Amino acid sequence: MRTLEYQVAVVGGGPAGLAAALAAKKAGAQKVCIVERDVRLGGILNQCIHAGFGLHTFKTELTGPEYAARFITDVLESDIDVYLETMVMGIEKDKTVTAVNRNLGLIKIQAKAVVLAMGCRERPRGALNIPGTRPAGIYTAGTAQYLINIEGKMIGREAVILGSGDIGLIMARRLTYQGAKVKAVCEVMPYSSGLSRNVVQCLDDLNIPLLLSHTAVEIHGSERVTGVTIAKVDKNRQPIAGTEQRFDCDTLLLSVGLIPENELSLGAGVALMRATNGPAVDNMLMTEVPGIFACGNVLHVHDLVDYVSEEAESAGQSAAEYAMKGGHPKADLQVHCGENVRYTVPQRVTDGPVTLRFRVSQPIKSPRIRVTQGESVLYNKRKVICTPGEMETVHCSALPNGGPLKVEVLEEKR
Amino acid sequence: MKRDLLCIQCPLGCRITVMLDDEGNIQKIEGNTCKNGEAYAISECTCPKRTLTAILSVEGGVIPIAVRSDEPMDKDRIFECLKVLHALKAPQGVKMGDVILENALGTGVNIIATRDDWN
Secondary structure, three states: OEEEEEEEEEEOOOHHHHHHHHHHHHOOOOOEEEEOOOOOOOHHHHHOOOEEEOOOOOOOOEEHHHHHHHHHHHHHHOOOEEEOOOEEEEEOOOOEEEEEEOOOEEEEEEEEEEEEOOOEEEOOHHHOOOOEOOOEOEEEHHHHHHHHHOOOOOOOOEEEEEOOOHHHHHHHHHHHHOOOEEEEEEEOOOOOOOOHHHHHHHHHHHOOOEEEOEEEEEEEOOOEOOEEEEEEEOOOOOEOOOOOEEEEOOEEEEOOOEEEOOHHHHHOOOOEOOOOOOEOOEOOOEOOOOOEEEOHHHOOOOOOHHHHHHHHHHHHHHHHHHHHHOOOOOOOEEEEEOOOEEEEEOOEEOOEEEEEEEEEOOOEEOEEEEEEEOOEEEEEEEOOEEOOOOOEEEEEEEOOOOOOEEEEEEEOOO | OEEEEEOOOOOOOOEEEEEEOOOOOEEEEEOOOOHHHHHHHHHHHHOOEEOOEEEEOEOOOOOOEEEEEOOOEEHHHHHHHHHHHHOOOEOOOOOOOOEEEOOHHHOOOOEEEOOOOOO
16 A cells, blocks of 8 residues: 655545645645545535625635635645545544545555545435435435536426525525426524525525425325425424425425534544534644644534635644644633533634634524633624524634633623 | 515615605615615615526536626526526536626626536
8 A cells, every 4th residue: 555645634625625735835834635535626616606605705706616716726736736536534543544546546645734624414304304205306405406517417397495504595596597496495493594695695586485484294206206295383393283285396405404524533533522513623723633633614514615714724724833843732721602602613722812613502683792711801792693594703812821711692682 | 565675784684675666766765774774775676686607508518517697687687698598508618717608688797607617
């Protein structure tokens, strides 16, 4: 088996992996590689042909492939080694990455630091327990997006979409543009989990009804989907008898959440957080395994790719510093979730400047975001609104020996 | 006539109600909490624009190319434009940024490729 040596090995060539590799190179790492299982770099951005990417980073509205191209061009012009169609089989605690591809066969990449950037996969039907038959015509929204936008195949004529995540909303519009009829999008929560921009431009614009507090209670059809029965749900998300309505359709799309793809992380002994399904990390985005870093959707699900790139840059830079110096500052100040905070990334920090990313557990109007460390207030700002669909980022400076930090979002009476 | 809008200028997502007379002139805007909301309501009721994105099959190829309008175009003309695009086939070897359809429907908007031809 061939052994290749690198300072930084990045697993995954999507937006996170691209930005991490570029940042590692820029920070001075000599030998950097990206290992990607697909035939090309760019990851899921390649199939996201809609506009709206890069508003924060490039101040212009790009499509997914255009956003990816800006990073891919830089990677190809640098001397970062790219291994395409290469599947990583395992990562060890000592930072050896075992991979396989057609040309080299089984290879071992011995790295000083590894960046995990594998992204997410979609929650499938099996995770939902929808009663009914098992006909053809049930797709996760991202798979439908891949089939239509990359393979050039159409997937159905009449569709119902379950879940109002952004990919589901985007696909409602894409299906309509491709000539299909989208009968309804139903969402079990009382609010859409997608960006309101997508609710307006993908549903309202096309008169597609959004049924909030509704879920699918039965799938019909033996060979192919022939319909879906939707019912209203109560406060506990249980279907209410008597509210069922049947929609005739040949296609059901599921947009019901993403699961960080952490099989490799677990294999390397990386500890995962329950709230994010991603690795536990410190403020340099290092996992609990020294020298293994994580960024992008494998760490926690992001709503904007701009934030993925930003986070990945910081992971790439930290990985390069670790690879060159061998050491790593001790991050032993815990970050706790206070009122209305569902999770934070990172969960441990050093003293000094830190970036905290978090999500709230419910929509809060007139919130005050506060970060405290004992008696000291590190951050204290009012906002117009916080919603679970939009990730919050705060920059503050942690005090040495100040004890754990607490992030809270307090509802203010106006 | 009454139009209900969901403002997309910020995550607050104000529900804005716009009252229009028979000629479509704005009479009253309610529900917005800031000036951006008012501007959004005016543009949505007078000349709403969207960036069009689509896929286009390639002459002799399997993988479609992706395209978009080079600037936002009138929302009302999106489907008309899609019809024209879907009747087209892109030539082989298209590069990102290439103009696929110049001055689409006479709107002054060009349709450009957003991906290289991958076939």
